[in-house]
Amino acid sequence: MAERTWPEALDKVVQAFENCFDAMERYELLFEYAGNTEMTLPPDHWNDENMIHGCQSRAHVECSVDELGLFRMRGGADAQIVQGLMEITRIAVDGSSCEDVAALNPDFVDAMGFRSALTPSRSNGFMNMLERVRNEARRLSGEFE
Amino acid sequence: MAERTWPEALDKVVQAFENCFDAMERYELLFEYAGNTEMTLPPDHWNDENMIHGCQSRAHVECSVDELGLFRMRGGADAQIVQGLMEITRIAVDGSSCEDVAALNPDFVDAMGFRSALTPSRSNGFMNMLERVRNEARRLSGEFE
Amino acid sequence: MHNIRELRAEFPILSRVLPNGKPLVYFDNAATSQKPSSVIDAMSGFYETFNSNAHRANHTLADEATTALESARSSIAAFFGAEPSNLIYTSGTTEAINLVAYAWARRNLSEGDAVVLTEMEHHADIVPWQELSKEIGIEVRFVPLDLEKMALDMDAFQHALDGAELVGIVHTSNVLGIRNPIEDIIRLSHESGAKVLVDAAQGAAHERIDFINLGADFVALSAHKMAGPTGIGALLATDEVLSQCGPFLTGGQMIRSVSIEGSSYRDGSAMLETGTPRIAEAIGWGAAVDWLSKIDFKEMHDHIKHLAITASNGMKEIDGIRVFSDPVRPESSGTISFLHERITSDDMAMLLDEGGFAIRTGQHCAQPLMDALGVLSTNRISLWIYNTEEEVKSFLSHLRMICERFG
Amino acid sequence: MHNIRELRAEFPILSRVLPNGKPLVYFDNAATSQKPSSVIDAMSGFYETFNSNAHRANHTLADEATTALESARSSIAAFFGAEPSNLIYTSGTTEAINLVAYAWARRNLSEGDAVVLTEMEHHADIVPWQELSKEIGIEVRFVPLDLEKMALDMDAFQHALDGAELVGIVHTSNVLGIRNPIEDIIRLSHESGAKVLVDAAQGAAHERIDFINLGADFVALSAHKMAGPTGIGALLATDEVLSQCGPFLTGGQMIRSVSIEGSSYRDGSAMLETGTPRIAEAIGWGAAVDWLSKIDFKEMHDHIKHLAITASNGMKEIDGIRVFSDPVRPESSGTISFLHERITSDDMAMLLDEGGFAIRTGQHCAQPLMDALGVLSTNRISLWIYNTEEEVKSFLSHLRMICERFG
Ligand SMILES: Cc1ncc(COP(=O)(O)O)c(C=O)c1O
Numbered sequence A, B: 001m002a003e004r005t006w007p008e009a010l011d012k013v014v015q016a017f018e019n020c021f022d023a024m025e026r027y028e029l030l031f032e033y034a035g036n037t038e039m040t041l042p043p044d045h046w047n048d049e050n051m052i053h054g055c056q057s058r059a060h061v062e063c064s065v066d067e068l069g070l071f072r073m074r075g076g077a078d079a080q081i082v083q084g085l086m087e088i089t090r091i092a093v094d095g096s097s098c099e100d101v102a103a104l105n106p107d108f109v110d111a112m113g114f115r116s117a118l119t120p121s122r123s124n125g126f127m128n129m130l131e132r133v134r135n136e137a138r139r140l141s142g143e144f145e
Numbered sequence C, D: 001m002h003n004i005r006e007l008r009a010e011f012p013i014l015s016r017v018l019p020n021g022k023p024l025v026y027f028d029n030a031a032t033s034q035k036p037s038s039v040i041d042a043m044s045g046f047y048e049t050f051n052s053n054a055h056r057a058n059h060t061l062a063d064e065a066t067t068a069l070e071s072a073r074s075s076i077a078a079f080f081g082a083e084p085s086n087l088i089y090t091s092g093t094t095e096a097i098n099l100v101a102y103a104w105a106r107r108n109l110s111e112g113d114a115v116v117l118t119e120m121e122h123h124a125d126i127v128p129w130q131e132l133s134k135e136i137g138i139e140v141r142f143v144p145l146d147l148e149k150m151a152l153d154m155d156a157f158q159h160a161l162d163g164a165e166l167v168g169i170v171h172t173s174n175v176l177g178i179r180n181p182i183e184d185i186i187r188l189s190h191e192s193g194a195k196v197l198v199d200a201a202q203g204a205a206h207e208r209i210d211f212i213n214l215g216a217d218f219v220a221l222s223a224h225k226m227a228g229p230t231g232i233g234a235l236l237a238t239d240e241v242l243s244q245c246g247p248f249l250t251g252g253q254m255i256r257s258v259s260i261e262g263s264s265y266r267d268g269s270a271m272l273e274t275g276t277p278r279i280a281e282a283i284g285w286g287a288a289v290d291w292l293s294k295i296d297f298k299e300m301h302d303h304i305k306h307l308a309i310t311a312s313n314g315m316k317e318i319d320g321i322r323v324f325s326d327p328v329r330p331e332s333s334g335t336i337s338f339l340h341e342r343i344t345s346d347d348m349a350m351l352l353d354e355g356g357f358a359i360r361t362g363q364h365c366a367q368p369l370m371d372a373l374g375v376l377s378t379n380r381i382s383l384w385i386y387n388t389e390e391e392v393k394s395f396l397s398h399l400r401m402i403c404e405r406f407g
């Protein structure tokens, strides 16, 4: 395993993806994460304000800080791949400090075997989502101070 | 000498060009032909009707048949190279039958060493001039019949 | 196709191996076609040996460039059965249609005049007319699709034609692969006194468009969809409509003379081209039509049709897949739109990409058609001359696997 | 220039031997520049390995093409000190100026508004304004040349500026090689409330245009004059003027959504680009600016200036030659117009061509300037970075010989 550049909370996740036999297994695992709808943003909360631009399908994210000043996010998307990447991002950042979220490095996506999600022009818009989350964290950390 | 495709009247001319030492000598000879203004069309006879299109500089040609039904032409041009090629064309066609003029093959220009004058896009417009002369011959032969 | 292996060998990209180790299977031909070496080399050869600005050629290089440029124009025009003077280079189909809107329609249409379009049109043949409608108040009429037949509703077309001045019609749909009954549409339109603009962006890669025989007033084309380069296309226009045009883009080339007092323009198509020509692009497109001229279009059509039928039959057998095109129909070409009931089109695209399959997904610049079909987007495969039965079979087996594991 | 031999070796065409056996001496750079291998290869490489239509990239090839396209846009914008969102691709300077006339001027100027041009403008910056004048009645004012100084008459410019809405100014004349006092012109224009459009077709190959520092409202560019390919150029436009623009060419890409009822457009520069992008061309231009970024422009300027001074000094010594440019002046670049008293410009061009010298001859799309100079045409040499002192000397000796033998 290369030098870890992601929150500890992702170690197990990354490990699980690394253990997959091939790309299709990785996607199956990603779909499983996407299926974990407990913490997703339900469609009736989707609006223009929380929409992520640059995704071909619809994707929305809502970020906040809790009473302890910790970052919280919920995401929702039409497409399972985006939803899965959102869920994993949520695992990475939920309950972290806003500063840590603002500095989140997307390398874990590469380590998980989804390098193609990292180019900005990909229509799944993972990079747009991540940018949005980091910007929200920056904004919220300012608000909290 | 390759198979002759030009009127006998040009044999001597072509020969003279073939005897030139280099391109510059050929151009000097061409300028000499251009300088033979006896049979040229003087500028006060230049008009829209006898203008040759597709030359960058001005060039005009006037064609007719004499009382014997033989083809006659006079040309005039700003540029000496065009004027020279016109004069040689005049030597080739003047006094020929219209049918012969209409079928005039431009190979003599190549044999004289001015191959570049033969591509239609050249701004000197030799090919436009020749086309004009041949068309006039065709028209005049029709008229004469 | 005979010699499909030899033919494929002419396309360097077709031996591409993708970063994930999978060989490329290129099924996105309706978006853009691949280019044979002869096209790529013609352009490099221009830049490497005779690059020069064209026209007013008083030096050797300029002469060579001009000759190549004009000979490309002749080849391209001849390929489409048109005279060089009826061909105007544009940057593609989109600019060609805009040229009609600016140079012809703005001078010949006025408030209340009607333009007939179809629900099947690409945005390139919709937005210019909507814009003109905002600007000068023309009426834009849309002929609907007959959803049962998945074809243009010809009764509705007849109806829409009444009193219309112009018909804009896509030759072959980039979503459904359906070729419209262009000949009938042109005949009916002319009988009714309307001019016809044919969007042949897709059609030109699948059949020999013969401008004079076809009888359309305008035909819009893109080189990049027919083995040619990006950055060039053309409008074919009859002498009649050319004589009704005013200038569009103005500057060098299109002028007869310029002075401080005013300028005069050249006639016909020469008035409609300005600026340094797309020299390398024209040479590349010329090489593309030379290449296509060696292809037996009937044989190509049969080949593509066979692949498309194999693909769509295979897809229909897969649980959850809905196919919007029907390649069995004679007027169909090699473009098939489909959707899975549960796997979103985006997920499907990514999962196919993982297998090396380049397919297009989205609205295909045809939102009104998406609306008519009642979908937000489709997955689309589009086949061309160099695709093979093995590619189709491998696509089907990958698709089946995806549907089983992710459906 | 250091390493001029190495630099020349990057340009395949520079080792070209012409059909008459003479090595090519390319002195027609103002018409179009030659291209280094890195530019040619970038385009072939695109077609050979990742050709695909761009945007909505849901497959690997489309992703690679889109990434390359956008990265080219970033490089090109950065080269000109602009944001990518202030750059609109066009087919060249001509289309860029037309874009200003259609998308901006038609919405912001009305009858009686004045546009200031100069006698030095290329037809591309004259005809669109004359056409607009015919259409909506704007007034077009021409600032004359000061024939003594062979420079723009700045007093007349000040005068013409009064109440004007737009100034169209050529950065560097393609006939005389004179760079206009652009900074002063922009300052004076802005003080007087006029917007400024700079035609940098020539300028961009000779100095680093810094869009933000320059402060012009619009800058028009052609790739092919700065080591890039044909078929592409750009308009740089500030956010302010972009916000005042309406749509020009319409179709795919520039839309936000399309329906039968109507369409909505994207904002800013995105509204002004439509159709399949000039993908290979953008990639080629990107490679060209990468190549130019390695060039020390000061060193290049000194080199070209040295050659131009050598050439013009030599030419002035030849009996019968009249030189219209003065490369000694600091605001001059490597373009020199000349005429022989007795040898017509056409004959001169042919005689020089015989020696392998590619020079341009004619009106150079600048008839008003020809009128001002009182000539019908000129011969023009235009030098660039890869030209050498030997080439200039060999040109001078050939020219001398021509004048002696044919003058
Ligand atoms: C000063 C100037 N402006 C505009 C143009 C037109 O450029 P293009 O033909 O690339 O559109 C040119 C090129 O000839 C030029 O030299």
Ligand SMILES: Cc1ncc(COP(=O)(O)O)c(C=O)c1O
Binding pocket: C030, C031, C091, C092, C093, C094, C095, C122, C124, C125, C170, C172, C173, C174, C199, C201, C202, C222, C233, C365, D275, D276, D277
């Ligand atoms: C039917 C149809 N019309 C028009 C276009 C637009 O072509 P271009 O983008 O080359 O201008 C396309 C291509 O996407 C098309 O498929």
